[in-house]
Amino acid sequence: xxxxxxxxxxxxxxxxxxxxxxxxxxxxxxxxxxxxxxxxxxxxxxxxxxxxxxxxxxxxxxxxxxxxxxxxxxxxxxxxxxxxxxxxxxxxxxxxxxxxxxxxxxxxxxxxxxxxxxxxxxxxxxxxxxxxxxxxxxxxxxxxxxxx
Numbered sequence: 001x002x003x004x005x006x007x008x009x010x011x012x013x014x015x016x017x018x019x020x021x022x023x024x025x026x027x028x029x030x031x032x033x034x035x036x037x038x039x040x041x042x043x044x045x046x047x048x049x050x051x052x053x054x055x056x057x058x059x060x061x062x063x064x065x066x067x068x069x070x071x072x073x074x075x076x077x078x079x080x081x082x083x084x085x086x087x088x089x090x091x092x093x094x095x096x097x098x099x100x101x102x103x104x105x106x107x108x109x110x111x112x113x114x115x116x117x118x119x120x121x122x123x124x125x126x127x128x129x130x131x132x133x134x135x136x137x138x139x140x141x142x143x144x145x146x147x148x
Contacts, residue, residue: 002028003137006040043136050101054128057114059094062121069093075117081109092122 001008001016008016014024031037046052061068069087076085076096084097096114100106106125114123 002037002040003140007042046099051099053100053102053106054131055098055100055106056126056128057096057098057110058088058092058124058126059096059114059120060092060122061094061119063119064093068119071119072117075113079109079113081105081113092124 001013010025010028011021013028014021017024019027028037046054059072061072072094073085076082076094081098081100082096083099086095087093088095098106098109100109110123110125114120
């Protein structure tokens with residue numbers, strides 16, 4: 001329930017799960033204290049903000065040494081356009097999810113930030129033409145719960 005709407009009050013959550021507010025609050029607090037609930041966020045409408053140009057970039061470093069990996073990851077952490085970054089298996093090293101306002105802004109990001117790093121040897125960009133599925137909730141139905 002909280003994955004779908006973290007803005008619900010404890011009373012609303014309690015009503016939906018069939019508990020009174022006090023035990024429901026204690027359970028939520030326990031989930032937060034255990035780290036299972038990391039944080040609560042508000043999802044914004046990217047289109048209304050003019051941030052609807054989305055690109056997945058596959059990046060290969062010239063040499064994936066520990067020093068280069070650290071250098072790249074530090075740079076990425078400081079680029080607001082990169083909303084997700086993950087190391088990947090295969091010939092390439094990273095996949096980045098990049099959000100900008102338009103093609104010009106993406107080109108500027110590419111030239112002034114990503115490709116200005118000497119350790120980047122290759123970057124293949126894939127522009128998203130239409131989002132098909134974008135959820136933030138984890139698929140809890142496929143695992144056996146470990147937390148009571």
